Amino acid sequence: MTDTLILGATGTTGSELVRRLAAKGVRALRATHRRPVHADDVQLDLASGSGVREAFATARRSFLMCPPGFTNQDVLLGRAIEAAREARHERVVLMSAMGADADPSAPLRKAELALERSGLPFAILRPNWFMQNFHTFWLHSIRTQGRIQLPVGTAKGSFLDARDTAACAAELLAGAAPLGSAWDLTGPEALDHDAVAALLTRACGRPIQYEDISPEAARAGLLAAGLPPDYAEFLLLILSFFKAGYSARVTDSVLRLSGRAPTTFEQYALDHRQFWA
Numbered sequence: 001m002t003d004t005l006i007l008g009a010t011g012t013t014g015s016e017l018v019r020r021l022a023a024k025g026v027r028a029l030r031a032t033h034r035r036p037v038h039a040d041d042v043q044l045d046l047a048s049g050s051g052v053r054e055a056f057a058t059a060r061r062s063f064l065m066c067p068p069g070f071t072n073q074d075v076l077l078g079r080a081i082e083a084a085r086e087a088r089h090e091r092v093v094l095m096s097a098m099g100a101d102a103d104p105s106a107p108l109r110k111a112e113l114a115l116e117r118s119g120l121p122f123a124i125l126r127p128n129w130f131m132q133n134f135h136t137f138w139l140h141s142i143r144t145q146g147r148i149q150l151p152v153g154t155a156k157g158s159f160l161d162a163r164d165t166a167a168c169a170a171e172l173l174a175g176a177a178p179l180g181s182a183w184d185l186t187g188p189e190a191l192d193h194d195a196v197a198a199l200l201t202r203a204c205g206r207p208i209q210y211e212d213i214s215p216e217a218a219r220a221g222l223l224a225a226g227l228p229p230d231y232a233e234f235l236l237l238i239l240s241f242f243k244a245g246y247s248a249r250v251t252d253s254v255l256r257l258s259g260r261a262p263t264t265f266e267q268y269a270l271d272h273r274q275f276w277a
């Protein structure tokens with residue numbers, strides 16, 4: 001099996017993908033923009049472009065993702081797509097986001113279109129909101145106040161466990177899953193944030209509540225947490241799509257791609273309960 005370059009290999013999805021590929025006997029080259037510490041680490045910086053061509057030239061397959069914090073995802077991913085094209089990669093899997101295809105001018109959609117038009121054998125994964133956000137992005141107010149504070153009303157989301165995205169990507173990169181398509185990935189059911197809070201409470205044994213906050217309060221919180229203003233606005237925009245109901249759809253893509261039913265929120269909460277206790 002040929003080497004596979006994993007962007008975001010130290011992150012939530014990429015680290016799980018590296019583990020799953022190793023279990024299939026596939027050597028993963030782990031991209032990082034920091035100083036390499038492991039023999040399989042490859043240094044590249046998607047923001048500046050440094051090391052990108054060289055890194056892709058060492059592999060035959062690749063997993064592409066854009067780090068959070070950037071609103072010019074088309075530029076960062078464009079560098080990766082061009083490098084994969086130059087290196088004639090035989091399989092390229094892009095992690096986009098559910099809903100990205102709703103607007104042709106959205107940067108993630110532009111990246112999807114660039115990959116589709118590149119001539120590369122590709123697949124696009126469009127995950128819904130990650131369950132993992134509850135122990136990363138949204139963790140601070142849960143820890144300090146026992147509250148999930150978001151401007152999304154009573155809308156439901158079919159939250160997805162990022163481990164399931166990794167399982168689907170592993171099948172597309174190393175298995176027999178067919179290329180040439182885009183897949184909307186969701187969890188098994190749509191839940192509102194009161195239901196999420198109840199599941200977190202049950203898993204960790206500490207009372208956690210949902211508080212519906214205004215977009216202005218959310219903006220103040222995101223900026224106070226140090227997010228760049230343009231990325232805070234991007235998050236508020238996609239949270240408004242959540243509130244409008246666009247994140248509630250449930251698909252069978254995880255089962256079809258990975259062969260296993262998607263992880264329930266209850267299971268995710270049990271597996272990560274130490275974060276909220």
Ligand SMILES: NC(=O)c1ccc[n+]([C@@H]2O[C@H](COP(=O)([O-])OP(=O)(O)OC[C@H]3O[C@@H](n4cnc5c(N)ncnc54)[C@H](OP(=O)(O)O)[C@@H]3O)[C@@H](O)[C@H]2O)c1
Nearest residue numbers: 008009010011012013032033045046066067068097129130
């Ligand atoms: N969170 C959600 O609900 C959600 C939903 C749908 C789609 N998504 C997509 O998923 C992405 C996040 O995926 P994730 O949560 O798995 O990632 P993550 O855990 O946030 O990790 C980010 C990764 O990006 C790498 N990175 C940071 N700056 C970089 C740079 N300049 N050049 C190259 N690599 C860099 C980091 O590695 P080093 O620091 O080692 O370089 C790290 O491995 C989002 O940006 C979005 O596109 C997220």
